Amino acid sequence: MSRKPDAGKPMPFGVSEATRLVQLGRDPFSHERVINPPIQRGSTLLFDKADDLYRSGPLSDMKGYGLEGLSTQDRLCEALATLSGGVGAVLAPSGLQAITLALMAATKAGDHVLLTDSSYGPTRRFCREVLGNYGVETEIYDPRIGAKIDSLIRPKTSLIILESPGSLTFEIQDVPAITKVARAHNIATLIDDTWTAGLYLKPFDLGVDISMQALTKYQAGHADVLAGALITNSHAWLKRLTIMHQMLGIGTSAEDAWLTLRGLRTMGLRLAHQDKVARQIATWFSTRPEVAEVLHPALPTHPDHAIWQRDFTGAGGLFSVVFKPEKAAGIHAMTESYHLFSMGFSWGGFESLALPSTAQVNRQFPARHAQGPIVRYSIGLEAPEDLVADLTHGLEVLNGVCPD
Ligand SMILES: Cc1ncc(COP(=O)(O)O)c(C=O)c1O
Known part of the structure; x- marks a missing residue:
């Protein structure tokens, strides 16, 4: 948990996000004048006053134990909180653990939770299989429900979970409409904002209480770190999250925090490039006869484009392509034939990835294009023309397997 305002030089008013x-x-003059903060490892912290032993801890101004995170983790929390406009952050050793920590902190037996149908699969699984066993009921709602979520609110509703866009099907949620209802009923809201990495969406301005970012993706950026963060603009929520963080014994290594902080330095450039190239490639896909629809909210053809335009200042480099149903048999051959797009879970790294899937995976309500095979593309840092050549080659393979 970050305890104090960001370290280092005061920043001139209005400096840009870049x-x-x-x-x-970072605060070079507090650690031998080197530009990057050091990796501070440690479990036991020493005290010279016995009284301090029991007044230290995650909620005091004196740390008690290494599990709370030391200076390296604090620097990362400060940076993330400032970027998102929050008052503080807690770290976790994966994005999923950040989500489960928030769910444990925000619910108790008897509660009712509303979860978007477009959510990351393991979020849904945790709600159903873990929270369910502890007496918390999860109800799935249509991601496009907007203000009509009011009709689903019960006296015991304690939390609404949003993910915008859904990271496979890319629905954009009407976040302000949902948070307005939540606030009127005193219900907490949690959003998975991994897609914009806290840069192109400012959830607190839209009324959200807790923003979750899987730092594994764009912040770390090199496919070699797992980490997650919960950021909040509420001191009360920061306290609750910090207490649950301590109770669950969640620790994030100093090395992972350091690598993530290092990744932040170049994230603005990487994400801007990945956004630009992803839009180029999404537009290119939308001209291809093999494609039924491109699911990228920055394309004017996307059904939620207007909401994306209203609430976002950019896009992540991740989108999906729905291929025509008659192409289904050739999808695996196509993705296996790529030279540059590798197949794998996760996204946001420097290497482009392709993930064959289906829109209906994990869904409760019928997804649009449930019948069409989907491939999710994560755009990396390769030259755009090389990526298009690779994708063109893949379509040739697809057409060879599935002649028209
Ligand atoms: C939208 C979304 N949220 C959260 C996560 C979880 O992040 P992690 O892999 O760090 O657990 C993922 C991972 O793929 C994701 O795609």
Whole structure:
């Protein structure tokens, strides 16, 4: 948990986000004048006053134990909180653990939770299989429900979980409409904002209480770190999350925090490039006869484009392509034939990835294009023309397997 305002030089009023990404979370003159903060490892912390032993801890201004995170983790929390406009952050050793920590902190037996149908699969599984066993009921709602979520609110509803866009089917949620209802009923809201990495969406401005980011993706950026964060603009929520973080014994290594902080320095450039190339490739896909629909909210053809335009200032480099149903038999041959797009879970790294899937995976309500095979593409840092050549080659393979 970050305890104090961001370390280092005071930042001139109104500096841009690009500048913040360079400056945040470091204070060279507090550690031998090197630019990057050191990796501070440690379990036991020493005290010279016995009284201090029992007044230290995650909620005091004196740390008690290494599990609370030391200076390296604090620098990262400070940077993330400042970027998102929050008052603080807690770290977890994966994005999924950040989500489960928030769910444990925000619910108790007897509660009712509303979860978007477009959510990341393991979020849904935790709600159903873990929270369910502890007496918390999860109800799935249509991601496009907007203000009509009011009709699903019960006296015991304690939490609404949003993910915008859904990371496979890319529905954009009407976040302000949902948070308005939540606030009127005193219900907490949690959003998975991994897609914009806290850069292109500002959930607190839209009324959200807790923002979750899987730092594994764009922040770390090199497919070699697992980490997650919960950021909040509420001191009360920061306290609750910090207490649950301590009770669950969640620790994030100093090395992973350090690598993530290092990734932040270049994230603005990487994400801007990945956004630009993803839009180019999404537009290119939309001209292809093999494709039924491209699911990228920045394309004007996307059904939620207007909401994306209203609430976002950019896009992640992740989108899906729905191929025509008659192409289903050739999808695996196509993705296996790529030279540059590798197949694998996760996204946000420097290498482009392709993930064959189906829109209906994990869904409760019928997904649009449930019948069409989907491939989710994560755009990396390769030259766009090489990526298009690879995708063109893949379509030739697809057409060879599935002649028209
Ligand atoms: C949308 C979304 N949220 C959360 C996560 C979880 O992140 P992690 O892999 O760090 O557990 C993922 C991982 O793929 C994701 O796609």
